[in-house]
Amino acid sequence: EIVLTQSPDTLSLSPGERATLSCRASQSVSSNYLAWYQQKPGQAPRLVIHGASSRATGIPDRFSGSGLGTDFTLTINRLEPEDFAVYSCHQYASSPWTFGQGTRVEIK
């Protein structure tokens, strides 16, 4: 099973700043089958990035994903108030499909 470890657990930033979230896999994620989701309390999770770097439909271009192998990054440029949420990475390269524990992006 591929274990995903996200860092940091919490990121305290101000609107307008850049957020850099890390997701490290215990073994290589083939074909860059790595996604990121956004979760807000009481709301359905929302797909942000798939294929490590492809933005989902309707996701603003301030969100970008990068990485390959075992190290992946989600970057949010110029944080907007609606971006403060929990972000989880997900590998779908090897069953069982697994998720990271999440990074909370909170307002400083």
Next chain:
Amino acid sequence: EVRLVESGGGLIQPGGSLRLSCAASGFTFSSYAMTWVRQAPGKGLEWVSTISGGDTTTYADSVDGRFTISRDNSKTMVHLHMNSLRAEDTAVYYCAKAPWFNGDNDYFDFWGQGTLVTVSS
């Protein structure tokens, strides 16, 4: 607009059974794999089970033999039958849609808001 609405959660005693349902709309339901993902209180997301458009099913080891996923294409619904429930099954259960038919190597492009299952005496 894709919409997924879960129902059926609640408080259940250990060893009991429960059936979760997910009503889907806004897309050609029979053409896509569907998945259940859960999230225990204060924990990360955990994949539970997937059913392909062709009814092929896969399960996490933690629920294999106890949970059964099924789909009703005529009613555009997916179900999760949960037996022999344990305290560690307590979680919010999310229904999610895959972007393809097979359910292999898929991310989840749309999610419901979840239904809470609490297993406790």
